[in-house]
Amino acid sequence: MTTHFQLRRILLATLAASAMGAGAAYAEVKARVGHAMPESHPQAIAMNKFAELASTYTNGNVKVQAYHSAVLGSDEKQLQAVQAGTQDLYIGTLAPLSSRVKEVQVWDLPFMFRNSAEVYAVLDGASSKKIFEKIAPANLVGLTWTGMGFRNLSNSKHRVAKPEDVSGLKIRVMTNPVALDTWKTLGANATPMAFAEVFPALEIKALDGQENPLQHMWANKMQEVQKYITITNHVYTPSALVASKKFWDSLSPADKAGVQKAATEAGLLQRKLLDEGDSLAVENFKKAGVTVDSMPAAELARMQDKVKPVLAKFSPQIGDEFVKGFFAEIEQARKAQ
Template sequence: MKSKLAGLVGIMLLGLSGTLAWGQAQPVKLRFGHAHPTSDSQHIAAVEFARKVKERTQGMVDIQVFPNNQLGNDATMIAGVRGGTIDIETSGNPFFTGIVAKLNVLDLPYLFENNTHVAKVLDGPIGRSLLNELEPFQMKGLAFWEVGYRSLANSRRPVNNAEDIKGLKLRTTPNQAHIKAFQLLGAAPQPMPFAEVYAALESKALDGHENPPNVMLSTKMYEVQKYLSLTKHAYTGLIVVMNKKRFDTLAPEYQQVILQEAASAAVLQRDLNAKGEAAALAELRSHGMQINEKPDVNSIRTVVRDETRKMFIEKNGDELIKSIDAAR
């Protein structure tokens, strides 16, 4: 009798331990916000991320995606994640640089050689160390996705070289390197939440902005911009963050699934952007945009690259830049 009872208890404990080893007893619902429309690669990646997490946790972690600023603009969503009112969000790296100054390095003009260089840095130890810098600010960095290579569009004139940028009123991100670069080029940079940009361009309060072609297409910027020049003057990463306390309360197995699938979604999203650029440019042309695919990039690089690096090094030292350059 005692042996049967002991066996029964053992079976029960084994079943219980299996349950505890794989997550919480109750399903977890998480809200994930971003600023872009459902046609954008950011949303496609977010939906796939949510699907895979739900599948791998057998429905125990259910991520609901809220696109198109439904949960607020970038600054509002970041504040929401830090405060715990939003579980997950993704915004461009420049929106985090006021919190972690080291992140400014990623927005330096002409920092990355190519997409392979980007992946080595952002998906490797350098990227993880930068994401970890967010933890004291109540955020768990899950992965770097991407906004992509920024190019310049405006409604006033074609941009063929650095001289053509002078005098343009341009929306930039709040990143110091972006602002400094356009000041050096003689433009009037004006930081502004992305959700406000279209209206500012439509009203002519701004002459132009700088974003990857796929973003210009998904947000219909061609309706208010005539000229696009593929300056590719800076690369912008997209940081996916989660409220740290919320992340820490999840079972370790769930934490690993979330981190792994966030990384997988990064690969998916970058691939979508790379494959979609030619199609995006063709469609922008079909809507009447005049596109200069080969502007004089060297004239722009000569003005901005060294000065913006110098500004970063004065505040943060040169070790991080050297590490990124060495990963080429």
């Protein structure tokens, strides 16, 4: 006959087993985060920090391994893998999604921002949150927006001191219609190309130049294949840290909160490192023999005027109301400075 004491022991054992089973549902999760930048770039440093913080804030439940230098594939391939659930996390441009999420293209419109403070205000604002909402049907969970930097022009032919100097240069541009139209409007022979192909194309003179943030250029050794850099700050390129829905759904609520906290802090670190590093990048380029010039303000204003038709053309395609709200956030940030 089963005694009261035995029944109590059986009940306690059952409860303990149930608790262990519940814990097993959220067992240690191993995740991969990938991106295109080499280990010396602020984004790589930030992702290493993200991996460390994710483990700390989840009490060791989530172990993230960072993969740098596009070892998991190009931005486009990694985004596809995250959508499919075969890669857990990705940080970089969302430009490959622009055909299905038109709002992503707003970041490619030229000459919107005067400084990084305006950029960060918009990255933390309603428009950027709206883009994360828009990518959710693609099985992506937006964790945080961070920076990559203002884009500037480099080439191997000659100094660019006025808009006319761009004419005829064969410039690699991002594979999106806004960038393509912007540089065609300026008279360049604009050539869309995956970034992984850019260095060898510059090396064999199949391209004259490219445009990217300064620290991006330095980390990818543009000083070896480019002689001139012109500071234009024509477009700001942000980075988004996104998770696959499959990975996100495998986490407990507490672990989701921990990973989100780690993502936010790592994104802020990346912004800080970028803000601190541009002047050093200029010094490094000059020491390497690259001529670095800032385009004169009057000539930059002429360049801005030349590309106004690009804004007029693409605003309706992106969504007039969305673009209007985006510019309103910029103006609000500008007034607050």
